[in-house]
Amino acid sequence: MFLEIVTPEETLYSGEVESVSVPGMEGDFQMLDNHAPIVSLLTRGTVKMYGNITLDSSVANKFSKGNGTTDFKIQGGVLEMKDNKAIVLAD
Template sequence: MFLEIVTPEETLYSGDVESVSVPGVDGQFQMLDHHAPIVSLLVKGAVKIYGNVQLDPAVATKFTKGDGTTDYLITGGVLEMNDNKAIVLAD
């Protein structure tokens, strides 16, 4: 699946991933390849990216490496998943 993480200032990540886990209003949930279309509000927490993530050196310090994940902390936002593309609009 294709993932984009966008903030008001810049696009932090854009690329293919195995899956992504996000902090939804009702708890953390994960999306895999060809997940059903969804739009969800996001709350404070970590966007966890699974797969071989290649970060632009200009934004790499905004991410942390977890146990098999690359994490980005958000204070809230919106997620849209459609046509095997997930877009995280992060605060």
């Protein structure tokens, strides 16, 4: 599936992932390929990307690696998943 992580300042990631886990209002949830369309508010937490993630060197310091994931901390935001493309608008 295709994932974009966007902040008000810049697009931090745009590329393919195996799956992504996000901090929803009712708890963390994960999306895989062909997930049903969804729009969800996100709360403070960690966006976890699974797969062979290649980060641009200009933003790599904003992410951390751990246990097979590439993680990005957010204060909140919105997620839209549609047509095998997930967009995280993060604060």
